[in-house]
Amino acid sequence: MRKFQVIPYITGVFLVLTIVACGSKAGSEDPLAQLNDLKEQKSTIDAQIAALEKQLLEQGLIAKNLHKVGLQEVKSSPFKHFIDLQGRVDASESVAATSKIPGALKRVLVDNGDYVKAGQLLAEIEDAVIQKNLAELEGQLALTTDLYNRQKSLWDQNIGSEVQYIQAKNNKESTERAIATLKENMAMTKIYAPTSGTVDMVMLKQGQAISPGMPLCNILNLNDLKIIGAVTEAYAAKVKKGDEVQIYFPDLDKEITTRVSYVSKSINPVNRTFAIECDLKGGDYRANQIAVMKIVDYQKANAFSIPVNLIQTGEDGDFVLIAEKTGTGQEAIVKKVVIQQGQNYNGYVEILSGLKEGDILISTGYQDVNTGETVVF
Structure with a gap:
């Protein structure tokens, strides 16, 4: 026998109530009495409709019109926030290789990406002026040393004045100190790697000026x-x-x-x-x-986490809808479960209470169903 659809519930009720209301206008002028009368008739009609639908379903004369939903099983899994x-x-x-004296770079011996060891020569600063001054001082030292030796020999023989001896000695020592200073400056014309590592960002090239503290490169x-x-x-x-x-x-x-x-x-x-x-x-x-x-x-390690969009809010707090299967078929009853939320991250929320292992969440179509409703999946 071919199945057919029952007239939608709300439309049927509306028509019946309209007919009854029109018929009762002549019998009663009290609006409150009319309202009570209509409510009583509506309850009776609802019961009759439910009984007829049940009978027709059992006889297979009408088809069920159930919402289709998607389901998701609740399983414990690690949750992280x-x-x-x-x-x-x-x-x-990360150390900068810097200069200690000013000058122009005579040679730069490294490029970006080179691996160097601590103490390796990286660059040299022009030292021609220092070398010239050093040569002059070394010549002067020879003279002052000779004069000092002569004056000392005379002084040892009690010849000459003490002032002459002391002056010759001071000239010699002063020249020696000047030479030592120039040699220190000469050593500073060479820039060495302060640590082992990879040369990064060589900032200056040959011929460019460098000042004390200015980095040549980073290592x-x-x-x-x-x-x-x-x-x-x-x-x-x-x-x-x-x-x-x-x-x-x-x-x-x-x-x-x-x-x-x-x-x-x-x-x-x-x-x-x-x-x-x-x-x-x-x-x-x-x-x-x-x-x-x-x-x-x-x-x-073992938490229940669900997509945050499945959580709804009602008078009794946050809740989700789960499906309780009615048998071996594709039908289930919608049930409301109040939950307590924990941490949430990246669209998922940890559920502290309300759900247990194996519960079946309604994951799609949950906006269109109500508690107690029969659905298909």
Whole structure:
């Protein structure tokens, strides 16, 4: 026998009530009495409609018109909450090779990317003037030394005055001190690597002027890198040494997991943040490379977490809709479950109470169904 659809419930009720209302106008002029009479008739009609629908369903003369929903089983899984921030790669040892005297660069012996050892010669400053002055002083020293020796010999024989002897001695010693100073300056015309590492950012070329303290280049120890970041003051009590950190390098499309190796004990008064560091071993990383840091500040090994969009709010608090299957078929009854939320991250919320392992969440179509309604999946 062919199945057919029953007239929608609300339309049928409306028509019946309209007919009854029109018929009762002549019998009663009291609006309150009319309202009570219509409510009584509506209840009777609703009961009759329900009985007829049940009978027709059992006889197979009408088809059920049930909402279709999607389901998701509740399972325990690890849940983590992260603090997101941006960091950068930093060399634990980054030293500038600088000059101690002014002058023009005579030779630059290194290029960017060269590996150098501590004490290796990096550049030389013009020293022609120093060498000329040194040669003159060395000639002068020969003369002052000869005069001193002669005067000393005479003085030892009690010949000549003491003043002449002391003056000859002072001239000799003064010349020696001047030579020593020039030799020190001569040594300073050479710039050496202060540490072993990779040459980075050679800032000056041959012929350019350099001043005391001006860096020739930076030397990075890329074998001992670290990630540094700044965490907002609000998380000061949550972040500690040893916390797990997930680090993502966008330009390398690479993610690693490490630990917090250092947490600053002071807050930056300008931006209200504190510094953290993570050791970085191996890999093709570069100083000042950008990294996305995710610090684990909360985790639970066996947690119930669900998409945040499944949670609704009612008079009794937050709740979700679950489906209780009625048998082996594709039908289920909608049930409302009040829940307590915990931490949330990246669109998922930890559920502290209300759900248990194996519960069936209504994940799609939950906006169109009500508690107690029969649905199909």
